[in-house]
Amino acid sequence: MDVEPESGAVQAHGGDTETLLLARWADRLPDLVVLVDADGTLRYLNPAAIAALGRGAEPFIGRTLVQAGLFGAEADTLRERVRSAFAAAVPTFNLTWTRDSQGIAVYAVDIVPDAQQRRALVHAREAARPASEPTFRTLTEHLPDVIIRYGANGRAVYCNREIDDQVSVSALRVVGHTPSEAAPPGMRGVEGYEAQLWRTLRTGEPGTFELQVPHPDGTLRVHSVLFSAERDLHGTISGAIAVGRDTTEQVRIREALAAREREFRTLAENADDNIVRWDEQARMCYTNPAFTRLMQRPAELLLGRTPLDLAADERYRPVFAAVQRVLRGDQPEMLELRLEDPGRAAQVHQIRFVPEHDERGGVCGVLGIGRDITEKAAYLERIEALVRTDPLTQLPNRQALLERAPALLAASRRHARMTAVLLLDLDRFKSVNDALGPAAGDELLCESARRLASCLRANDLLVRQGDDEFVVVAPDIDNAESLGAIADKLQRAVAAPLQLLGRTVQVSASIGVALFPGDADTLEALLVHAASAMQHAKRGGRGRTEYYRRELGEAVQRRLLLESALREATRGAGLVLHLQPQVSLQHQDRIIGAEALLRWQHPALGLLSPDAFIAIAEDNGSIVPIGHWVLHTAAESAVRCNRGRAEPIRIAVNVSTRQFVGDDVAASVARVLAETGCEPAWLSIEITESALLEQSARVHKAFDALHALGVRIALDDFGTGYSALNYLARFPVDCLKIDKSFVQGIDRSTREAELVKAFIAMASALNLGLVAEGVETDAQAAFLRGQGCPQAQGWLYGRPMPVAQFETLLAGKAMNA
Ligand code: C2E
Ligand code: MG
Ligand code: MG
Numbered sequence: 117m118d119v120e121p122e123s124g125a126v127q128a129h130g131g132d133t134e135t136l137l138l139a140r141w142a143d144r145l146p147d148l149v150v151l152v153d154a155d156g157t158l159r160y161l162n163p164a165a166i167a168a169l170g171r172g173a174e175p176f177i178g179r180t181l182v183q184a185g186l187f188g189a190e191a192d193t194l195r196e197r198v199r200s201a202f203a204a205a206v207p208t209f210n211l212t213w214t215r216d217s218q219g220i221a222v223y224a225v226d227i228v229p230d231a232q233q234r235r236a237l238v239h240a241r242e243a244a245r246p247a248s249e250p251t252f253r254t255l256t257e258h259l260p261d262v263i264i265r266y267g268a269n270g271r272a273v274y275c276n277r278e279i280d281d282q283v284s285v286s287a288l289r290v291v292g293h294t295p296s297e298a299a300p301p302g303m304r305g306v307e308g309y310e311a312q313l314w315r316t317l318r319t320g321e322p323g324t325f326e327l328q329v330p331h332p333d334g335t336l337r338v339h340s341v342l343f344s345a346e347r348d349l350h351g352t353i354s355g356a357i358a359v360g361r362d363t364t365e366q367v368r369i370r371e372a373l374a375a376r377e378r379e380f381r382t383l384a385e386n387a388d389d390n391i392v393r394w395d396e397q398a399r400m401c402y403t404n405p406a407f408t409r410l411m412q413r414p415a416e417l418l419l420g421r422t423p424l425d426l427a428a429d430e431r432y433r434p435v436f437a438a439v440q441r442v443l444r445g446d447q448p449e450m451l452e453l454r455l456e457d458p459g460r461a462a463q464v465h466q467i468r469f470v471p472e473h474d475e476r477g478g479v480c481g482v483l484g485i486g487r488d489i490t491e492k493a494a495y496l497e498r499i500e501a502l503v504r505t506d507p508l509t510q511l512p513n514r515q516a517l518l519e520r521a522p523a524l525l526a527a528s529r530r531h532a533r534m535t536a537v538l539l540l541d542l543d544r545f546k547s548v549n550d551a552l553g554p555a556a557g558d559e560l561l562c563e564s565a566r567r568l569a570s571c572l573r574a575n576d577l578l579v580r581q582g583d584d585e586f587v588v589v590a591p592d593i594d595n596a597e598s599l600g601a602i603a604d605k606l607q608r609a610v611a612a613p614l615q616l617l618g619r620t621v622q623v624s625a626s627i628g629v630a631l632f633p634g635d636a637d638t639l640e641a642l643l644v645h646a647a648s649a650m651q652h653a654k655r656g657g658r659g660r661t662e663y664y665r666r667e668l669g670e671a672v673q674r675r676l677l678l679e680s681a682l683r684e685a686t687r688g689a690g691l692v693l694h695l696q697p698q699v700s701l702q703h704q705d706r707i708i709g710a711e712a713l714l715r716w717q718h719p720a721l722g723l724l725s726p727d728a729f730i731a732i733a734e735d736n737g738s739i740v741p742i743g744h745w746v747l748h749t750a751a752e753s754a755v756r757c758n759r760g761r762a763e764p765i766r767i768a769v770n771v772s773t774r775q776f777v778g779d780d781v782a783a784s785v786a787r788v789l790a791e792t793g794c795e796p797a798w799l800s801i802e803i804t805e806s807a808l809l810e811q812s813a814r815v816h817k818a819f820d821a822l823h824a825l826g827v828r829i830a831l832d833d834f835g836t837g838y839s840a841l842n843y844l845a846r847f848p849v850d851c852l853k854i855d856k857s858f859v860q861g862i863d864r865s866t867r868e869a870e871l872v873k874a875f876i877a878m879a880s881a882l883n884l885g886l887v888a889e890g891v892e893t894d895a896q897a898a899f900l901r902g903q904g905c906p907q908a909q910g911w912l913y914g915r916p917m918p919v920a921q922f923e924t925l926l927a928g929k930a931m932n933a
Contacts, residue, residue: 135160138237148186148223148240154202156180156195159235168213187213187223187240189271189292194225198236201227211240212267212354222348262339262360265346266313268353270294282337282362284330302336304328309341316343316356326367327360337364390465390486393472398422398439401481410465410486431455435467435484442469442482452489464493506580508558509565517579517587521639524577524591525632534593535632537639539646540568540606543624543658545584548616556616560623567609571602587643593631597732603627603661604679611659624659626650635664674721678732681718686741690717693749694916695767697925698887698909701901705913707929709766710757711802712750713916714742726770734774743775744784751794753919757926758798765926768800768830773807777814782821789825796826802853804832808843819847830887835875844882852879856890856910862899869899876903 135151142149142162151160158176161169169176169186176184181198182191190211197206211223223240230236256263256276262283265274271294275287285300295313299306305327312325322344331337339360348354384391390407394400399422408415431453438449449469456462466489472481504516512520528535542564549557561584568586569578577589588606593599610625628650630642645664653662685691695710716724733739750767757765771781781801789796801822807815808831822829830851831844835858854875861868872888879886888900891910900908914925 147242148238150181150186150238150240151235152181152198152238153235154199154233156182156198158184158186161186165240187211189267189269194238197225198227198238201229201236202233210348210352210354212269212273222354259359260361262358264290264358264360266317266356266358268317268355270310270313270317272298273355280332282329282331282339282360284332284334300330302330304336312341312343313356313358316345317353320345320347320353326363329360329362337362338367339363340367388488390467390484390488392484392486394439394443394482394484396443396480398436398443398482407486438467438469439482439484442471443479446471446479452493453486461490463488463490465489509562509580511565511569511578511580511586513579514581514587517577517581517589518639520577521589524589525637525639528591528632531592533591534599534634535589535591536593536599536602537630537632537642537646538588538590538603538606539581539628539630539643539650540586540588540610540625541627541650541654542584542610543626543654545623548621548623552617552619552621559616560614560621563614564610564623564625567612568606571605571609587646599629599631600661601735603629607659607661626653626658627661628653628664629661630664677720678718678729679736682729682733682736682738682742685716686738686745690719691715691742691745692717692723693746693753693919695753695919695922696909696916697914697922698766698768698907699913701888701897701905701908705897705908707765707913707926708763708907709768709800710922711768711909711916712746712753712770714746714770715916730772734772739772739774740779743771743779744788746770747784747788748792749919751788751792751799753923754798755792755794756923758795764795764797766798766800766828768802770802770832771807773804776803776807776818781818782825785822785827786825797828800828800830800851802830802832805834805836805843808847815847823848828885830885833889835871841878849884851885851887853887853889853909854905859888859890859896859900859910860892862896863893872900872905873903876900876905880904 138149138151138160139162142160145162146164147162148165148168149160149162150158150165152158157178157180161176165186166176169184176186181187181195185191187194190213194211197209200206206227208224208226211225213223223242225241226239228237228239256274259276260278262278263274263276264272264279267273271292272290273292275290277287279285279287279290283300284302285298289300290298295310296306305325309325309327312323315321316323322342324343325341327339327341329337329339340363341358341360343356343358345353346355346357384402384404387404388406389404390410391402391404392400392407393402399420400418401420403411403415403418408418411418434451434453438451441447442449448471451467451469453465453467454462455465465486467484467486470483470485471479472483474480504512504519506513525535542560545557545560548560561580564584565578565580565586568588572578572588573590573592575591577587579587579589581587588602590599590602593602606627607625610623613620613622615621628646628648630636630645630649632642635645636642649662649664653660656662681690692715694713694715696713697707698709698711699705700708714726714730716726716729718724730739733742747769750769754765754767757767775781785799785801788794789799819829828850829848830853831849832853833855834852836855852875854872858868858872858875862872876886885907886905887907887909888896888905889909891897891900891908891912893912896910897908897912914922917925
């Protein structure tokens with residue numbers, strides 16, 4: 117602030133020359149110039165000094181510096197300096213003075229005593245005064261903050277008007293005082309405030325302090341005060357400015373936030389749920405203890421981990437995929453995770469991923485809340501299972517059937533196989549239930565379920581559809597026979613007697629069958645068809661199986677018929693043995709033996725050829741007793757044929773591979789020879805190449821045993837099988853039978869003829885017997901004879917005929933011979 121020299125200033129000093137001279141120089145100076153006595157009494161003030169004191173000069177002359185209040189609170193300091201200046205020179209020093217409530221000025225002060233040590237001249241030059249003082253003032257007066265300016269002595273030199281509104285203290289009480297002097301009653305923390313002020317004044321470092329301040333309205337408010345140092349032109353700390361702002365609201369919010377944060381933290385830390393937060397790079401930035409326990413890793417190893425760090429663990433891939441999706445897509449997600457760690461029970465966790473948003477609404481992280489739902493999942497699984505299980509029999513129920521059948525049918529279609537749907541209803545279940553009570557009825561159902569289940573293959577599905585009704589879905593059906601076998605097996609299983617309440621009970625089942633894809637395309641339609649077939653079976657007299665398609669039913673019926681009839685036939689009923697002559701081509705077609713060929717006189721189907729029933733007999737095992745019957749009958753005939761003959765007649769018996777491999781053929785033959793008195797030389801055994809393929813030790817043993825008995829072995833259907841030559845080397849057969857397909861090809865193809873020639877040459881080279889089968893024409897016979905084939909068999913020489921007829925033929929020929 118510029119100091120205007122006041123008029124009349126000159127009159128203010130005394131009239132001595134010294135003073136007048138001084139006044140000439142000092143009156144025009146803007147600096148403050150004062151002349152004092154050694155005791156500090158004022159003798160002269162220049163106009164600038166008078167102006168600075170703000171009043172006329174008169175009252176000050178003759179008063180002391182302290183009384184005049186020149187340099188305000190610093191007046192004492194000044195007086196001390198003046199006093200010491202009489203003893204030694206005092207260097208220029210700074211004095212800070214707030215001349216009114218409008219601001220401070222720093223003066224560089226020189227004290228010059230006169231030679232007589234009577235008086236001293238005080239010359240104060242304004243050294244530092246913020247050039248922008250007016251601007252500062254305008255600014256501070258309009259700021260909503262309380263601004264207090266302190267001098268280097270810690271006393272306020274300025275205070276803006278805000279203080280009147282915000283603190284129950286007046287600016288007047290503040291200026292010129294230290295904070296503790298100015299503190300209104302009720303203010304808290306003033307000691308700390310003052311300490312911070314002094315720290316700033318000493319070090320020049322800014323600092324902050326929070327002060328509790330009584331508001332004029334009586335409330336206690338929080339002021340956050342920022343202290344910053346002020347320096348003069350030389351860089352010396354000349355004071356400090358304290359800017360206080362009412363932050364009560366912010367503090368309240370901050371404290372509320374902190375409290376909430378504490379609450380949430382307590383919640384999260386003590387929650388049983390697993391809580392994880394990921395930042396926007398999908399790095400874990402928080403994990404609660406439950407989660408670290410689950411991961412069996414300390415939080416330090418988890419925090420900061422990116423998905424890539426843990427993604428090596430396959431199990432967590434879905435988690436990180438979900439985090440990434442939520443970060444990108446902003447939609448919450450839910451995930452169920454199954455954790456199967458070695459050494460602890462499997463756990464199922466349900467995790468919710470929720471996006472976290474920043475102030476601008478962008479996704480800045482993901483919150484994951486995972487809950488162990490192992491028990492719930494197991495419970496749900498149990499309920500799920502219950503929904504699909506029949507509680508009584510524990511079989512799948514109709515619901516399971518509806519769910520699983522489409523996949524079975526689709527697979528069946530893919531593999532181009534048939535699938536059968538068998539609907540099975542227990543006959544007379546109701547009467548058992550009524551007679552023996554529901555507990556017995558339940559037991560019957562359970563036992564039936566167990567028996568039915570035991571009949572099924574791995575891929576079959578057995579379902580209890582309700583009451584006494586069961587459904588079997590059997591995929592991979594390749595023919596009517598195997599379907600019939602399944603139905604038959606189910607029937608037998610149900611029909612076996614069982615004990616209920618000490619009584620023997622026997623029930624039967626009516627079965628209706630429909631086939632996919634022949635009968636229908638969908639499970640529903642198949643069930644409807646099977647049900648109608650089943651009704652038909654019931655009407656037909658129970659314990660029966662009916663097929664939705666008539667012709668299929670017939671094929672199956674026929675097989676079932678044959679099967680049960682065959683079991684009868686094993687006791688010999690209906691079996692007939694025919695003999696077909698074998699001749700020597702090189703001896704005028706003389707009969708040298710016969711092949712025994714089996715026929716079956718079926719009560720309903722008439723005379724059946726072996727092709728119609730041997731396979732079934734092989735399947736159900738009746739081939740063994742039937743084979744024994746053939747052997748026995750053939751041996752008896754051989755004995756009769758050879759009675760009184762010099763040249764032996766040899767009867768060839770066909771033995772199926774199943775018999776040869778699975779049964780002790782040699783033992784059977786030995787028994788038959790002993791029983792009938794047949795010579796081993798009168799019998800031979802025909803086997804096919806498939807028997808040789810078995811290659812088992814058993815086959816070798818059978819060969820050896822038959823040879824030991826002296827029975828010849830012929831290889832039937834030679835040429836139609838695999839690599840006959842290979843096997844010939846390993847198995848000691850005695851005779852080959854060229855298959856009729858080659859013989860009948862002789863007329864038609866030279867290739868066939870060449871092959872027959874080769875067979876003949878080979879048999880001769882290996883010294884094997886040879887029979888050409890299926891000789892029907894003279895031309896064939898002539899060719900064979902011409903090539904040196906020793907023996908033949910075929911319609912040309914005689915069809916298979918009843919044993920008696922063959923024996924008569926032989927006797928006649930013998931007589932003719
Ligand atoms: P196989 O051993 O090759 O018997 C020869 C078959 O050819 C017989 O058919 C016979 O009747 C037929 N045949 C004979 N000469 C001619 C001919 O000139 N022309 C034509 N077209 N066919 C002729 P069959 O009796 O129907 O026997 C078929 C097969 O059944 C036999 O083939 C044999 O493998 C098997 N078999 C027959 N009887 C038995 C038996 O007691 N036990 C076993 N395990 N299998 C037998
Ligand atoms: Mg044969
Ligand atoms: Mg043959």
